[in-house]
Amino acid sequence: MSTKIIQHDINLEPFMSKSPDFNRKSILMQTERSFKSEIINIITLTALEKLFHIRISDHFERENFSFLPGQFVMLHLPGCGEVPISISSSVSNKEYIELCIRKVGKVTGMIHRLEPGAIVGIRGPFGTHFPVQKMTGCDVLLIAGGLGIAPLRSPIYWINEHRSKYRDISIMYGARDPDQVLFDYQFEEWKKIYGLKLLTIVQNAGKNWKGRVGLITDLFKEITIDPENTFAIVCGPPVMFKFVCAHLSDVGIPRHRMFVSLERRMHCGMGKCCRCNVGSTFTCLDGPIFDYWTVMNLKEAI
Ligand SMILES: Cc1cc2nc3c(=O)[nH]c(=O)nc-3n(C[C@H](O)[C@H](O)[C@H](O)COP(=O)(O)OP(=O)(O)OC[C@H]3O[C@@H](n4cnc5c(N)ncnc54)[C@H](O)[C@@H]3O)c2cc1C
Ligand code: FES
DSSP states (O other): OOOOOOOOTTTTTOOOOOOOOOOOHHHHHSSEEEEEEEEEEEEEEESSSEEEEEEEEOOOOHHHHHOOOOOOEEEEEEEEEEEEEOSSTTTTTOOOOEEEEEEOHHHHHHHHHHHHHHHEEEEESSSOOTTTTTTTTEEEEEEEEGGHHHHHHHHHHHHHTGGGGGGOOOEEESSSGGGOOOGGGGHHEEEEEEEEEEEEEEOOOOTTOOOOESSSGGGGGOOOOOGGGHHHESSOOOHHHHHHHHHHHHOOOOGGGGEEEOOOOOOOSSSSSSTTTTTEEEEEOSSSEHHHHHTTTTOOOO
């Protein structure tokens, strides 16, 4: 039985200077190129995650590289392989992009061994983005579990840079253990964003953890949601966004106003290899950002 896709128009935002349209031919032409790039800084976040600052070497290519919150790149390590990684920085940072990478296997393991000065390749940007423009005039809930905070940084920067266009902003972040909490060094900075509420929680408290203990859904007790005027961005493992989106749905937020990132194994990033399919959908082209209504209508998406 073929899968019915209800396509949301998140790529039809008129304001975008460079539309990541659904014209796949143009995407292919644009994304087969690999930009020679240099790792200029590495920040160790936890035992498994590092934040890499990566600068496209050619001045002209760097100036012209643009992306939108939620998009990803293919990071190529010569002689080793290539991995899809969400861009974790501000769209207005034209000097370098930030990629938060968890060491899980062959390529990410090798990337973790690199030092500043190492040369890598960047293809992209790829995929759909969070429709941040559509969210103007509304409350925005940014909800992350674990490594899901990495793709959320880009919309957080965006909202901060366009703060007057949004109403209340809440960031809800849950991690398994305190030593897995990412970007805690930025929390004070985020709390200073006007009208922003930051709530963090861990599942297993250690001796030194003084914050909340429990599941991310426990944080809903602490916020008031205006379902008529709220958008939600949810990033994390499918089991987490399933529960979170169910709760958001229960309080009345329509599913087409919740956005999630569907991560599948990817190889080409541009609709050629069929590694990332969910039904007839290519998560590299039609995603990774989908509204939850679409996800619910995709067989075997979660
Ligand atoms: C759109 C997108 C954005 C991503 N963003 C990030 C990011 O910001 N930071 C980050 O650290 N990782 C991110 N990932 C996951 C990352 O691409 C994989 O962890 C990476 O490809 C693993 O490569 P490897 O060679 O190190 O591991 P492998 O040796 O290939 O595999 C090691 C283990 O990881 C599992 N694995 C590999 N790829 C995936 C995947 N895509 N999803 C789930 N499990 C996988 C394998 O099944 C295996 O168990 C993203 C993936 C996608 C599709
Ligand atoms: S990653 Fe090759 S088709 Fe999507």
